[in-house]
Amino acid sequence: MAKKARQYHSFDVMVLGAGIAGVSTALHLRRLGLDTALVDRTHPGEEASSGHAGIIQRNGFVPHVLPAGLAQLLGLLFGPSRAVTCHPGSLLRLAPWLSRYRKSSNGADADAYSRTIAPLRSLAVEEHLELAGTTNADRFYRRGGWLQLARTDEAYRKTEVERYYARVFGVAYEELAEDGVSALEPGLKRSNLKGLHWPESWSVSNPGGVVDAFWRGFVQEGGSYLRADARKLQRQRGGWLLESERGTVFAPHAVLALGAWSQEVLNGLGETYPLAVLRGYHMHFRAVSGASLSRPVVDIENGFALAPTDRGIRLTTGIELAVRDAPPNAIAVRHAKKRAEELFPLGKALQETPLMGCRTCLPDSLPVIGASPVSPGLWFNFGHAHDGFTLGPVCGRLLAEAIVGKTPAVDLTGLSPLRFWE
Incomplete structure (x- = not known):
């Protein structure tokens, strides 16, 4: 009996990590018209996002x-x-x-x-409420x-x-x-x-519930959710490849939003951040x-x-x-x-x-938001420290705007990965 061929799924972008930063990024990318896959090993919001005190600061x-x-x-x-x-x-x-x-x-x-964090905080509540109002959160x-x-x-x-x-x-x-x-x-x-x-x-009265609602909104708006181990991400000519439970996933763009698991993927790609x-x-x-x-x-x-x-x-x-x-x-x-x-x-x-x-x-307490300096098509949204729940929606919006070529609402220079490269 012939072995059944694995399915091949192609997207515009795959977002690795389904905490609040990753889910918010995926939701904004979908609303900007990109065919987006959200990838994680567990249910969205089950890691650090669910354990927050729930303050949007x-x-x-x-x-x-x-x-x-x-x-x-x-x-x-x-x-x-x-x-x-x-x-x-x-x-x-x-x-x-x-x-x-x-x-x-x-x-x-x-x-x-x-002075770098102030513009993000000025939009934090607004961005939360915008996503909440459209996702039943x-x-x-x-x-x-x-x-x-x-x-x-x-x-x-x-x-x-x-x-x-x-x-x-x-x-x-x-x-x-x-x-x-x-x-x-x-x-x-x-x-x-x-x-x-x-x-x-x-x-909020339930941080994990917020992330779950954002995720459900993403899926209802046509986004795809896949279970996979992001540490197995591979470069492929023209983009990025990952084996998931539902088959092979390919996208020309990949977003690394894995929080405490980001460095493992970075190590495999030859990039190191402190x-x-x-x-x-x-x-x-x-x-x-x-x-x-x-x-x-x-x-x-x-x-x-x-x-x-x-x-x-x-x-x-x-x-x-x-x-x-x-x-x-x-x-x-x-x-x-x-x-x-x-x-x-x-x-x-x-x-x-x-x-x-x-x-x-990171040593300067600021997240890394932007394109990888050495890996074409790879984008970063990690390092939020204790502010991940507060800043997830606004950072997701800013990165999504950068990926589609729009001028982000906030200057991302102070958050660029380039600040750690000489």
Whole structure:
């Protein structure tokens, strides 16, 4: 009996990675008239996108700052706050990256970050709402901003640079003393808190649900979804080839939007970018009877967030720097829960074990958006760090515009892959 020939599928472009960045890119490409395939190994939104606190941040003009001194850096990474930690077995491998990041998070480089990220943040909410309104995802979106909490005067003083840039770029915020915090979120039980309320930001009740709705909209509008291992991407004369569960996929253009798995594909193509992995953990809890939150709240000193979601109160931890496949940090959520319960009463855990998500970050804290400098037809949309959920729709739109030859709504020079090539 003759062996059945494998099917051959040809598209204008294939998008590798079905997190919010990849799904948004595919949806915009489809709306610009390109026959588009979205490719991933798992269901859209199941990796890092699903574990986000759900904040669409209108502010955020300052990168996380690492101290210059070694003793202070080690104190931050391994100290009691847990806002930023480092997996012990990963420290030596990450040392060169940490050195580059420290330089880029201060002085003129930090100012360049603020001015590059500002145009993206100015469009972030608008782009989310545009996609949400046309994909039945708008049911997940809510106004009300988010609340940044400081337990000490020192922690509050650290927000001054962020407040300065908010004033520069015309982003509203409210400075709250103890009574203001209590009025905004009466469910918080700790006193003597100061806060910053960012009312122009939005949030969602189900980040994974948002990505799923965007994906369903993409398919309903004629896009194709294929299961495949993007690490097997191959150059082919005139384009790119990938074996999927449904046969061979070919496209003259390929978009790499694989987040923490991007470097594996890049290595196979002879391209290297200074990517580090940021891991985070999340878990859901039932709120104690009578206690509620109206918006996400973030503890400045400890880095965790508490967010009301469709699945209960979501607790997300601070950032853990680690090799992607290092063993999970079993105590991360336990530590965050202990500090979180000082602010808000958490009830029964609604899942047995925490879930971990991995994101990628470049030393300048900015994503890579644009064409590969060495691989014709290959395009990049990765490295969003903790801003992937916020920036996914706008970065997807900008890259799609670049691929079809339109002038993007935002100048992509500061996000170009060329900044890492000499």
